[in-house]
Amino acid sequence: MELEQYHFEEAEKAKKAVREAQVAQQRQKYGMLTKVVLYAFALIFLLFSLVPIYLIVSSSFKTDTQIFAIPPVFVFKPTLDNYRIALTGGTSQVSYVINSLVVSIASTIIAVIFGAMAAYGLARFEFKGKNDLAFWILSTRMAPPIAFIVPMFVLIKSMGLLDTWWALIIMYTGMNLSFSIWILRGFFLDIPPELEESALVDGYTRLQVFTRIALPLVKPALAAVAVFSLIFSWNEFLFALILTQSHSKTIPVGIQGFSSSMGINWGPFMAVAFVAILPILIFTFIMQRYLVRGLTFGAVK
Amino acid sequence: MAEVNMQSLWKIYGGTVEAVKDLNLVCRDKEFLCLLGPSGCGKSTTLRMVAGLETVTNGRISIGGRDVTMAPPKDRDIAMVFENYALYPHLTVYDNIAMPLKVRGFSKAEIDQKVQHAASILHMTDLLDRRTVRLGGGQKQRVGIGRAIVRNPAVFLMDEPISHLEAQLRAQMRVELKRLHIEVQATTVYVTHDQLEAMALADRIAVLNFGVLQQVGTPTELFDQPANQFVAGFIGTPPMNFVQCHLEQEGDDLYARGQGFSVRLPADKRRKLLADGGNETLVLGIRPMDVRISREQRDDTPIATETFVYEPQGETCQATVRLDDQLISIETIGDFFTQAGEQVWIGFDTSKLHLFDSRTGKNLAI
Numbered sequence: 001m002e003l004e005q006y007h008f009e010e011a012e013k014a015k016k017a018v019r020e021a022q023v024a025q026q027r028q029k030y031g032m033l034t035k036v037v038l039y040a041f042a043l044i045f046l047l048f049s050l051v052p053i054y055l056i057v058s059s060s061f062k063t064d065t066q067i068f069a070i071p072p073v074f075v076f077k078p079t080l081d082n083y084r085i086a087l088t089g090g091t092s093q094v095s096y097v098i099n100s101l102v103v104s105i106a107s108t109i110i111a112v113i114f115g116a117m118a119a120y121g122l123a124r125f126e127f128k129g130k131n132d133l134a135f136w137i138l139s140t141r142m143a144p145p146i147a148f149i150v151p152m153f154v155l156i157k158s159m160g161l162l163d164t165w166w167a168l169i170i171m172y173t174g175m176n177l178s179f180s181i182w183i184l185r186g187f188f189l190d191i192p193p194e195l196e197e198s199a200l201v202d203g204y205t206r207l208q209v210f211t212r213i214a215l216p217l218v219k220p221a222l223a224a225v226a227v228f229s230l231i232f233s234w235n236e237f238l239f240a241l242i243l244t245q246s247h248s249k250t251i252p253v254g255i256q257g258f259s260s261s262m263g264i265n266w267g268p269f270m271a272v273a274f275v276a277i278l279p280i281l282i283f284t285f286i287m288q289r290y291l292v293r294g295l296t297f298g299a300v301k
Numbered sequence: 302m303a304e305v306n307m308q309s310l311w312k313i314y315g316g317t318v319e320a321v322k323d324l325n326l327v328c329r330d331k332e333f334l335c336l337l338g339p340s341g342c343g344k345s346t347t348l349r350m351v352a353g354l355e356t357v358t359n360g361r362i363s364i365g366g367r368d369v370t371m372a373p374p375k376d377r378d379i380a381m382v383f384e385n386y387a388l389y390p391h392l393t394v395y396d397n398i399a400m401p402l403k404v405r406g407f408s409k410a411e412i413d414q415k416v417q418h419a420a421s422i423l424h425m426t427d428l429l430d431r432r433t434v435r436l437g438g439g440q441k442q443r444v445g446i447g448r449a450i451v452r453n454p455a456v457f458l459m460d461e462p463i464s465h466l467e468a469q470l471r472a473q474m475r476v477e478l479k480r481l482h483i484e485v486q487a488t489t490v491y492v493t494h495d496q497l498e499a500m501a502l503a504d505r506i507a508v509l510n511f512g513v514l515q516q517v518g519t520p521t522e523l524f525d526q527p528a529n530q531f532v533a534g535f536i537g538t539p540p541m542n543f544v545q546c547h548l549e550q551e552g553d554d555l556y557a558r559g560q561g562f563s564v565r566l567p568a569d570k571r572r573k574l575l576a577d578g579g580n581e582t583l584v585l586g587i588r589p590m591d592v593r594i595s596r597e598q599r600d601d602t603p604i605a606t607e608t609f610v611y612e613p614q615g616e617t618c619q620a621t622v623r624l625d626d627q628l629i630s631i632e633t634i635g636d637f638f639t640q641a642g643e644q645v646w647i648g649f650d651t652s653k654l655h656l657f658d659s660r661t662g663k664n665l666a667i
Contacts, residue, residue, distance in 0.1 A: 005440065
């Protein structure tokens with residue numbers, strides 16, 4: 001036994017050494033020029049991604065004159081006036097942030113739970129019309145939202161849900177479900193069926209196999225689906241604009257409130273924008289370790 | 302421990318594909334029964350029906366006298382070892398082996414004692430706290446077997462447990478499996494497509510083809526008295542030679558004649574063949590080890606042939622000769638040597654030859 005293990009480990013070591021040598025060789029192939037070009041591209045991409053965020057954050061602490069100063073001011077005395085306008089008094093966005101949190105988190109949780117169950121069913125069981133059902137689920141995402149905004153408005157209105165959390169939770173869950181089902185179905189299909197069959201023989205029920213074997217194995221996918229659902233719900237604008245008026249208005253609609261026929265109120269606009277970015281940023285950072293880790297199962301062979 | 306009883310078992314997929322047809326088979330208490338056959342013959346489906354992982358279209362399965370046809374896998378008191386190990390990748394060896402006990406609510410101390418015992422049987426006590434992804438194939442399967450024996454179930458079901466391993470390791474694991482069965486004495490149903498494995502391990506072998514049971518018997522029975530041409534060709538390496546022939550009667554003697562040869566049949570075979578009603582076109586089957594070969598024409602090597610290839614294999618050697626337009630392989634022992642193109646003489650050991658119905662494949666001489 002020790003011998004077998006020894007051989008196995010030696011073979012693994014040898015494979016690793018070969019791999020490292022190959023990588024090293026490949027690295028040497030790139031000359032100086034290639035490196036410069038690669039870094040130049042990376043820099044351009046970085047600027048492209050980060051400059052807007054810098055503008056939002058810096059502008060939110062500037063006065064109107066500083067925002068539009070030419071040449072731009074990089075060193076200035078920060079002011080919290082914009083935040084005061086944005087978060088207190090008559091123009092307070094706080095309730096919109098709360099609305100956004102409630103609607104996004106609720107729809108994400110529902111989409112992930114039901115998505116996982118539906119995906120597992122589609123991945124593991126044979127039933128009539130299974131593929132048609134799967135395709136129908138996907139097809140719910142095919143039409144542009146603007147195309148069915150009017151019928152949806154009428155539906156939500158007739159249910160008496162206009163300007164409530166439920167209106168948006170239902171809409172966002174519906175839109176996130178198809179995505180969550182399709183992603184998770186792929187991951188469930190990747191789990192070797194024997195693993196679950198083995199658990200069935202070991203003494204689990206089907207439901208236990210789902211919750212204790214399958215779900216833990218697709219954790220990274222659950223995290224990815226949760227992140228994407230949350231981002232989608234948090235950023236969604238069109239339905240939020242049409243289906244809410246005041247009570248359940250969400251933050252994207254709120255931000256838009258700072259631009260009017262009188263012009264755009266840039267300072268508070270930027271302050272709210274920054275507040276709107278933060279939760280997603282934090283959540284994504286928390287989920288990041290699940291997103292990368294354990295994507296390969298190594299269960300078979 | 303218990304007996305597994307399959308009664309007129311059918312499995313039909315999608316209303317049309319018949320995977321298992323009317324299977325009647327018993328795995329006796331403490332017996333090691335191999336289900337043997339080529340891929341797609343229904344052997345795995347049969348095992349999975351016994352495990353409860355596949356529904357039964359028709360028929361009955363009982364384990365230890367209890368009808369389990371409709372019971373879920375967990376209520377059948379079975380353990381299963383899978384071809385691709387099916388270990389929980391996120392758990393250690395210890396936790397993998399302990400899993401079936403944990404699920405069934407054994408106490409911690411009891412679990413520990415049983416896991417240690419199973420690990421010691423499989424010689425892997427020093428690997429218990431390893432993650433299973435960091436094990437070689439042989440050891441992964443040892444963990445799989447550990448997970449099966451730890452619960453002491455009524456029946457072991459093994460689905461090609463060692464066919465993923467490389468040849469050398471497979472031979473070693475075969476020995477271990479056989480020894481394990483001697484020690485644990487568990488009723489075992491074992492699926493394999495490797496006839497050598499089946500011959501080496503099984504008390505009895507059930508050969509399946511196209512979902513139909515061909516023959517059940519001990520390895521020797523299958524080897525010496527194959528029920529039909531399929532079983533005869535499937536069991537034994539190198540495989541049995543088959544040549545077309547027909548029967549001719551001359552006086553009291555019955556001859557099997559084909560292209561380039563004529564063999565006088567021994568009295569006992571003659572009687573059976575004549576009783577059968579004189580089916581005239583037949584397939585003559587003879588194992589490579591039952592063909593004699595010589596460089597000169599002798600009484601026991603009357604058939605003239607030409608060497609096609611000659612393969613030395615150490616202990617034995619294999620010569621393939623051309624008899625008219627058919628190839629016949631011969632296993633030779635000792636220092637016989639020939640080379641391609643050379644004329645050699647062969648003869649059949651008539652007491653060991655088989656005659657099969659050319660249409661049904663049925664063995665006419667037993």
